[in-house]
Amino acid sequence: MAPPIDRLLVRYRIEADAAHIEARAAALALEQSVEMPAAAITDAGIRATVPGRVERVAALPDGSFEVDISLAASTVGDEPGQLLNMLFGNCSLQADVRLLDARLPASLLAALPGPAFGIAGLRAACGAGPRPLSCTALKPQGMAPAALAELAGRFARAGIDIIKDDHGIAQQAIAPFEERVPAIQRAVDAANKATGGRTIYAPNVAGGPGRLVAQMRVARDAGVGALLACPMILGAPVFAELLRAEAGVPLIAHPALAGTAIAPALLLGRLFRAFGADATIFPNHGGRFGYSRATCEAIATAAREPLGELLPAMPVPAGGMRIDRVDEMLALFGRDTMLLIGGNLLEAGDGLDARAAAFATRVREAGGEAGRIRP
């Protein structure tokens, strides 16, 4: 007997009426695999194993349907781009389909890189023990390197663990990467020297592969402690192949351009982690974005739960968070979490240093409160 064919199980939500859901599900299974009528496949071996198969159709309370389709793992190959293509390439163009979940087979998990550092490595990079981390962002766009460096120095003196570029700071004429990154890192180094702290800086790398390689060289020479990148803008294959292999420091993934049609727990949690993110930023509930609390918990779970041999990634709730929510966020997400607060620190104006220090201190001290936050 032939060995069982390794298959991915993929869950979609389809809006269709009950009379048409079986046909719609069957069409989706072909769309996401052979992209042709099964009857027109002349090779019997291919016809038996390669087309997607509808494994389950279940009505949801809102009148839509949850549809499980299995895909031959052999069609996915071994890289993130083709995985995304098989999961959601063509049907991303169809308004009636959402991608809810995907169970990745062991063979595929073994081929994907996963985090190089993971939660423990990210903590180690900023000299932290088993406690939550604090993170803030340099913004707004339009600041010159000296101003960005001055702001970074203040955040570092306040004791914030990780200072990242705003993801909107890219290769702009006002602050070219090769000028701003060394300047900011020097300011962080000076602050660390003054305080004895271990703040790290994560510049945003952006552009095509040639530019990314050049930026990583600048970042390495400057001695940055992490990198920020947007996998859906750069391309997941670039993130997983080039950045994961060449960064040499933890990678913080930003969700820009990640859209709403793929369940955030799958994309920002499981897949970004599988592609090599050591930390994954997501919009927390109750901020400027519409994610529910349950969605946010699911992202954190997907980033941290057992997944083949892959290290866990640090969930980073963000998106309009305020320091008055620190306790509540830590209670929800627990110790293996990095809190990212940007604008709310800048809003303090003259009180920026004090508010940043209060944020950093509160997060740092939460590590000792074993009884208050979840391990």
Add this chain to the structure above:
Amino acid sequence: MAPPIDRLLVRYRIEADAAHIEARAAALALEQSVEMPAAAITDAGIRATVPGRVERVAALPDGSFEVDISLAASTVGDEPGQLLNMLFGNCSLQADVRLLDARLPASLLAALPGPAFGIAGLRAACGAGPRPLSCTALKPQGMAPAALAELAGRFARAGIDIIKDDHGIAQQAIAPFEERVPAIQRAVDAANKATGGRTIYAPNVAGGPGRLVAQMRVARDAGVGALLACPMILGAPVFAELLRAEAGVPLIAHPALAGTAIAPALLLGRLFRAFGADATIFPNHGGRFGYSRATCEAIATAAREPLGELLPAMPVPAGGMRIDRVDEMLALFGRDTMLLIGGNLLEAGDGLDARAAAFATRVREAGGEAGRIRP
């Protein structure tokens, strides 16, 4: 007087009620630029020029709103990734926002590569005069190189202008790129020699930059006439920087993972063209996808209309097309069009060769019918 600040004009559709639309639009303008409250920006020069500005709010018949926001061109820099980030990075995560349109300033258009070959160059690559082109796809996934080559030879003998890989054919163990591409190209070469035709083959390049470079080397050595690629999977920066510079042959863009939240005319038409696509595949109306006829016409217009100094790109209606629609499609899209029909040729079974030849001939001869199809 300072020179006027170069700004991009971006149009969004927002679902909001009338009482909240002004505030929602203002929040979106900040989200897509400085990502912080404007009042918290301490630098007056930045506050005056860098935040997005709401330029217009207009109610739409369906109760939603059309909102025009201008963004400082200086924040976009000079590359596709940061352009996508500014247009739709964060707000792609917000379910109430769609990106409808964007007017790119001359400075940005000058920085983006555009097609290297354009419509005329694509025609020249397959030795065609001023007529529409025919295109088909090698499928299904799961075929070995010899079977793919045999099928390609049949399509080439039928006289089809361009034979592309199905975009689902990537780096799979059954047909590795370095085995299938030379085999397929040899079959196409042999057919061309037998018929005196000029059919070209466009393999699908996929993966991270290292793999793409290796694949382009194999493709070049084999003598392929074009390349197929999925910009939203590979990453627009990789497509525009690496493929556009290194391909040496026309690039055919595939819309996989392009989603539904960015207007297709903008993304598949104008932006893919600006990023370097010589041809852009899109799902035609009345096929397996939900695009309207008006949407498809808008894509074709965006691909071909004047756009800075950029060459026009060839629109490629596809997605479940049938040969009985050839005349209707040519009447709609005109001469500067490539028709892509895949599954409907394969469905012919034993009649594949005849149906493929009928398709190729019908499209080829349409070039002489100046009165029947639009110029």
